[in-house]
Amino acid sequence: MTPHPRVGRDHILDIAETLFTEHGYKSASIREIAHDCGVTNAAIYYHFPNKESLFMEVMQRHAERLHDQMTLAGANIDSPRERIVAILTTYVDTIAGQHAPIFMLRRNMKHLKAPGSHRGLLMKSISQPLIEAIKLAQQSGQIKKKPNPEEAAALLLGMLHGLQHHAAGGEGKNISQNDAQMAVDLFWDGIKK
Amino acid sequence: MTPHPRVGRDHILDIAETLFTEHGYKSASIREIAHDCGVTNAAIYYHFPNKESLFMEVMQRHAERLHDQMTLAGANIDSPRERIVAILTTYVDTIAGQHAPIFMLRRNMKHLKAPGSHRGLLMKSISQPLIEAIKLAQQSGQIKKKPNPEEAAALLLGMLHGLQHHAAGGEGKNISQNDAQMAVDLFWDGIKK
Numbered sequence: 001m002t003p004h005p006r007v008g009r010d011h012i013l014d015i016a017e018t019l020f021t022e023h024g025y026k027s028a029s030i031r032e033i034a035h036d037c038g039v040t041n042a043a044i045y046y047h048f049p050n051k052e053s054l055f056m057e058v059m060q061r062h063a064e065r066l067h068d069q070m071t072l073a074g075a076n077i078d079s080p081r082e083r084i085v086a087i088l089t090t091y092v093d094t095i096a097g098q099h100a101p102i103f104m105l106r107r108n109m110k111h112l113k114a115p116g117s118h119r120g121l122l123m124k125s126i127s128q129p130l131i132e133a134i135k136l137a138q139q140s141g142q143i144k145k146k147p148n149p150e151e152a153a154a155l156l157l158g159m160l161h162g163l164q165h166h167a168a169g170g171e172g173k174n175i176s177q178n179d180a181q182m183a184v185d186l187f188w189d190g191i192k193k
Numbered sequence: 194m195t196p197h198p199r200v201g202r203d204h205i206l207d208i209a210e211t212l213f214t215e216h217g218y219k220s221a222s223i224r225e226i227a228h229d230c231g232v233t234n235a236a237i238y239y240h241f242p243n244k245e246s247l248f249m250e251v252m253q254r255h256a257e258r259l260h261d262q263m264t265l266a267g268a269n270i271d272s273p274r275e276r277i278v279a280i281l282t283t284y285v286d287t288i289a290g291q292h293a294p295i296f297m298l299r300r301n302m303k304h305l306k307a308p309g310s311h312r313g314l315l316m317k318s319i320s321q322p323l324i325e326a327i328k329l330a331q332q333s334g335q336i337k338k339k340p341n342p343e344e345a346a347a348l349l350l351g352m353l354h355g356l357q358h359h360a361a362g363g364e365g366k367n368i369s370q371n372d373a374q375m376a377v378d379l380f381w382d383g384i385k386k
Binding site for chain 1: 313353379382
């Protein structure tokens with residue numbers, strides 16, 4: 001006999017994501033999440049040992065989705081440069097908007113016990129498709145091998161966040177796909193052979 | 194007759210900065226700040242109408258210091274490229290370390306009523322010396338006029354934050370002056386004429 005067969009992990013994660021995003025990690029409680037799922041606290045604890053593990057899984061699910069979308073965007077594009085543009089454009093579509101859930105949630109990671117390592121893992125998962133594309137570009141001999149792929153990815157993602165910050169600080173604009181192109185142009189011309 | 198002649202604005206700002214940095218904006222109270230200054234609440238309110246204005250002045254003072262340090266670092270350097278390196282190196286020295294007060298404090302800005310515009314003003318003040326140096330480089334004809342100086346500054350600062358993020362996610366390392374050089378090299382070669 002399985003307890004609580006009617007409430008699946010995914011449904012709990014959906015509800016938890018909404019509450020964490022709206023109220024923040026600290027304010028959202030297991031009781032509230034259970035209430036909104038229409039089940040008892042025990043039904044939640046059946047799937048997740050505590051609030052922290054539930055939150056981490058919400059984050060992980062997000063990072064995986066973004067990872068998959070970025071991978072898909074770059075697939076079947078032969079030109080390494082265009083592949084990097086496509087991957088970053090997908091990234092821009094996700095981070096455009098200060099209220100993108102992944103950033104709303106990430107801001108709450110400071111409440112967790114080991115935020116540094118968690119954040120590192122999430123960033124790794126999100127950067128991976130970009131790192132692979134940069135490796136390919138380096139192997140093709142079109143760009144230099146320094147900075148290394150991980151640093152190059154950090155530089156590119158940083159440029160987009162810098163532009164996002166700049167746009168948001170100004171007239172509340174958001175970054176656009178043109179910004180992804182601008183970052184890649186600068187990057188490419190900066191390290192092409 | 195001036196009330197509370199013995200407690201100056203600067204002393205209050207010093208104490209407030211320590212408490213905001215250690216406990217966060219929300220937890221630090223005027224009562225606590227007054228206590229640590231050895232004065233009554235009224236002595237604080239004599240200088241600052243409320244906690245928000247006190248916090249904003251702490252932030253503003255920080256931004257101005259960083260602005261002045263960056264300006265000084267770039268002064269008397271004739272080469273536009275080297276001037277940009279010197280300014281960014283000063284910036285790196287300040288942001289190295291996750292616990293740099295300016296970032297600790299900035300994280301608390303979400304509690305303020307108009308965080309977007311405040312943040313924009315602070316970033317503008319911090320970016321200004323860099324923007325001026327980029328303008329000079331563009332006027333000298335050594336680099337292209339696109340991206341514009343504001344965007345170029347956002348790209349450069351973004352690269353450094355990206356590297357910082359990358360370093361912190363890894364083995365808890367910090368970015369170094371080499372990273373400032375790496376960002377400028379990439380940037381310069383990316384848009385040189």
